[in-house]
Amino acid sequence: MPSNPASPTTVERRTTGSGGEYAVLTVAHGELNLFDRAMFDSLIADVAALSENPPRAVLLRAEGKVVSGGVDVHLFDGLTAQQGQELWERLFASIVHPLEALPCPVVYSAHALTLTAAFEIALACDIVLASPRAKFGLVETVVGLTPSMGGPQRLAERAGSGRARELVMTGDLYDAQTLHAWGVVNAVHDDVDAAAYSLTERLADGPTRAHTATKRIVEAWRSGGIAHADAITSGVSGALFETDDLRGAVRSFLDVGPGKATYTGR
Structure with missing residues (x-):
């Protein structure tokens, strides 16, 4: 409301x-x-x-x-x-x-x-x-x-x-x-x-955690350039592998092809 x-x-x-x-x-x-x-x-x-x-x-x-x-x-x-x-x-x-x-x-x-x-x-x-x-x-x-x-x-x-x-x-x-x-x-x-x-x-409706990771990487570039963004990308992106959204989307891609995954933001 x-x-x-x-x-x-x-x-x-x-x-x-x-x-x-x-x-x-x-x-x-x-x-x-x-x-x-x-x-x-x-x-x-x-x-x-x-x-x-x-x-x-x-x-x-x-x-x-x-x-x-x-x-x-x-x-x-x-x-x-x-x-x-x-x-x-x-x-x-x-x-x-x-x-x-x-x-x-x-x-x-x-x-x-x-x-x-x-x-x-x-x-x-x-x-x-x-x-x-x-x-x-x-x-x-x-x-x-x-x-x-x-x-x-x-x-x-x-x-x-x-x-x-x-x-x-x-x-x-x-x-x-x-x-x-x-x-x-x-x-x-x-x-x-x-x-x-x-x-x-x-x-x-998208992968909210991935969108947030994108924002963090771009913000790192804004504040410290490419080298700083590179330095934080592996950790920020690596954490996504433990999200329900990535795991579900990978499984969906392998089972039924691209574009069929649904996301919960978790």
Whole structure:
């Protein structure tokens, strides 16, 4: 069931036809879905709940004409340097890093304008889907700020450092097709909500422990390069041989051929 409908965000846990549990985190907070203190607090609580009891896949999406018009600038008014640092540290520690650490695939669906914090959160997800109508921007330059929830560095990872600097320094809006060409958006769909639900359900029915291992290997590469990823791969992958999913899938492959296995996430 969804959480409190009056909240800026809600989480609904669903089950696929094959029994895979997934969660849908939806933003619905006024006309512009602005990230004010209430929005951040609600999102922090939802991410904490997902971390405490992870499903087998997560979908992040929004209701309304826009995904988000960005951050409510009132949040920044009068902050000292120390308070600004503490704000970003809190958002990294309670939203960005926990999202990336969830032991399951995380999908982001962008159906329209996606600015600042919403875009940075998208970049913390595993797969980003967008509508052809979606536009993206890190426009913090309008208030003399740089994106500080991990956007520049995650853009650089996906699109290269030159593209990241261009997008951030110009403060321009970029359409979904451009960001797809750059490798920032994974796919563009006319009905992005339907595509996102379909993909999330497919991932929720998959080998969850293997997906988590993939995330750990990629994260090792992100933090320490190929040598570090190589160093942890044997242990991370080796552990999969004791999972029910791998054992069952190997037996299924040998008995009836590929593509017939079912997974429980164990």
